Amino acid sequence: MKGRVFKSTGSWYTVKVDGKYIECRLRGKMRLDDEKVTNPVTVGDWVGITMDNEKEGIIYEVLPRENYIIRKSTRKKKHSHRLAANIDQAILIVTLVAPRTSLGFIDRFLVTCESFRIPAILAFNKADLLDEAGLNSYKELKFDYEELGYQTLLISAETNQGIELLKEKLTGKTSLFAGHSGVGKSTLLNLLSPKITQRVSEISESVGKGVHTTTFAEMFEVWNNTYVIDTPGIKELGLWNIGDEELCHYFPEMRKYIGACRFHNCTHIHEPGCAFRDAMEQGKIAPFRYENYLSMLADDDNRR
Numbered sequence: 001m002k003g004r005v006f007k008s009t010g011s012w013y014t015v016k017v018d019g020k021y022i023e024c025r026l027r028g029k030m031r032l033d034d035e036k037v038t039n040p041v042t043v044g045d046w047v048g049i050t051m052d053n054e055k056e057g058i059i060y061e062v063l064p065r066e067n068y069i070i071r072k073s074t075r076k077k078k079h080s081h082r083l084a085a086n087i088d089q090a091i092l093i094v095t096l097v098a099p100r101t102s103l104g105f106i107d108r109f110l111v112t113c114e115s116f117r118i119p120a121i122l123a124f125n126k127a128d129l130l131d132e133a134g135l136n137s138y139k140e141l142k143f144d145y146e147e148l149g150y151q152t153l154l155i156s157a158e159t160n161q162g163i164e165l166l167k168e169k170l171t172g173k174t175s176l177f178a179g180h181s182g183v184g185k186s187t188l189l190n191l192l193s194p195k196i197t198q199r200v201s202e203i204s205e206s207v208g209k210g211v212h213t214t215t216f217a218e219m220f221e222v223w224n225n226t227y228v229i230d231t232p233g234i235k236e237l238g239l240w241n242i243g244d245e246e247l248c249h250y251f252p253e254m255r256k257y258i259g260a261c262r263f264h265n266c267t268h269i270h271e272p273g274c275a276f277r278d279a280m281e282q283g284k285i286a287p288f289r290y291e292n293y294l295s296m297l298a299d300d301d302n303r304r
């Protein structure tokens with residue numbers, strides 16, 4: 001039988017087969033397949049299963065993946081973790097207040113999506129909390145990111161602002177919801193579908209940061225043929241296996257300057273005649289994007 005993995009909690013996997021959810025374990029041999037990845041089977045995977053007894057199944061194979069998204073493992077050094085597989089798009093839920101998502105985090109996430117060729121949408125949640133200055137900084141970011149080809153949405157799970165548009169973007173697709181904890185991923189999911197009851201965290205007033213409530217990624221059929229994967233809050237996103245020369249390929253605004261520097265081995269950090277720096281000085285590359293690029297370059301440890 002073939003089915004799709006909706007949830008994984010370490011040793012157990014919930015697989016949906018013909019409309020029914022079956023708890024499955026992995027066939028012993030499968031665990032050894034790829035030593036560098038901490039999870040051989042991930043949410044969104046299509047798998048082959050056999051029944052072990054009346055109730056429980058065994059996953060014996062993973063069908064070829066259309067795509068997947070990987071991050072550096074937070075638990076095991078030199079290992080990576082597959083966040084999800086077979087997704088049509090990633091929705092990065094960010095907030096400018098309560099908590100504030102850094103631009104560095106946004107850009108790391110976008111680079112990751114680019115490297116796996118997964119379209120990304122930025123959804124700025126908690127619009128209801130933005131004052132005039134907050135709204136202005138949203139507008140600036142919207143301008144900058146849309147110029148790079150990323151859609152941005154301004155939404156609020158509190159007032160329903162922008163939710164219809166978000167629903168339109170989700171319909172008929174499998175989407176990954178990613179973002180720091182406390183930005184409202186679970187609240188949004190509950191809002192999208194009345195049958196979902198994900199636990200929502202209280203913002204702890206003192207630090208203005210959410211506490212972890214979602215521990216494992218889980219996929220939901222929010223309505224017919226429309227799937228959303230809720231992920232545990234991501235604190236820091238370690239880029240996986242992206243080389244120095246490769247990094248600029250994942251900045252859409254930098255691609256056209258590749259090869260245009262005076263020195264063919266330009267590192268784009270300090271050399272004269274660097275096309276990237278020139279473009280930035282001419283206002284063609286946003287300074288914050290170039291800075292985030294440099295910081296990712298410097299952060300070797302985050303990429304290997």
Ligand SMILES: Nc1nc2c(ncn2[C@@H]2O[C@H](COP(=O)(O)OP(=O)(O)O)[C@@H](O)[C@H]2O)c(=O)[nH]1
Nearest residue numbers: 126156157158181182183184185186187200201
């Ligand atoms: N003011 C406001 N609060 C929100 C909004 N969306 C979520 N919250 C609150 O933010 C906190 C964290 O939400 P939660 O869904 O658990 O975040 P998650 O960690 O990303 O899943 C909860 O107290 C929610 O009630 C919003 O649009 N506006």
Ligand SMILES: [Mg+2]
Nearest residue numbers: 185186213214
């Ligand atoms: Mg949550």
Ligand SMILES: [Zn+2]
Nearest residue numbers: 261266268274
């Ligand atoms: Zn250069």
